[in-house]
Amino acid sequence: MDDARNHLGFLSRDETIALARRGILVPDPGSVLVSGDVRLAEDIVLWPNVILQISAGGSIAIGRGTHLFPGTRIVALGGSVIIGNEAEVGEEGGFTIKAGAGETIDIEDGVRLLGGGSLILSNRIGRGAQILGPIRCQNCTLADGGTYRDPEPDERGGVLKGSGVARGIEVPQGHVIQAFGPFTDAVMQRQSYFHPKG
Structure with a gap:
């Protein structure tokens, strides 16, 4: 399991479990994939089947108190994804966020994204905004x-x-x-x- 994780640039299972020491809640570490360069604040909840993937010099930063619900996939393929504090992403069917080279997806505090939608290319989802x-x-x-x-x-x-x-x-x-x-x-x-x- 860890060989495949390491090959794809994800934290090992033990490293994923260790996120708890930084105040991040991961109820099912075996189902969660997190690239090593993802920046995570305290009190984030990573529910089962969440993927946070960085490649080609991309970046992902997620703010305090944000919940990423099951089936959420956030990918930075050379682009930037920034999620603010206390956002709710992926309830009721997951959510996909994908930033390619030169693209920025900016998701502010208190945003709610639910119901299986997606963000691609560059987007700004302002404070308190919703995609339902x-x-x-x-x-x-x-x-x-x-x-x-x-x-x-x-x-x-x-x-x-x-x-x-x-x-x-x-x-x-x-x-x-x-x-x-x-x-x-x-x-x-x-x-x-x-x-x-x-």
């Missing part, structure tokens, strides 16, 4: 705002929800685009439309 569903995002920008727990929907970070392909999409604070197909054809709405008060 199997959406393939390429060169998208979701604005900063509050997290999904913020009581004011129109003050939350930008949201994409549904399924399909989102290319070059920009979503301002407090707005959402819901689509089931190409997101370029969908109407942008206030988040309060989906979460009315009272």
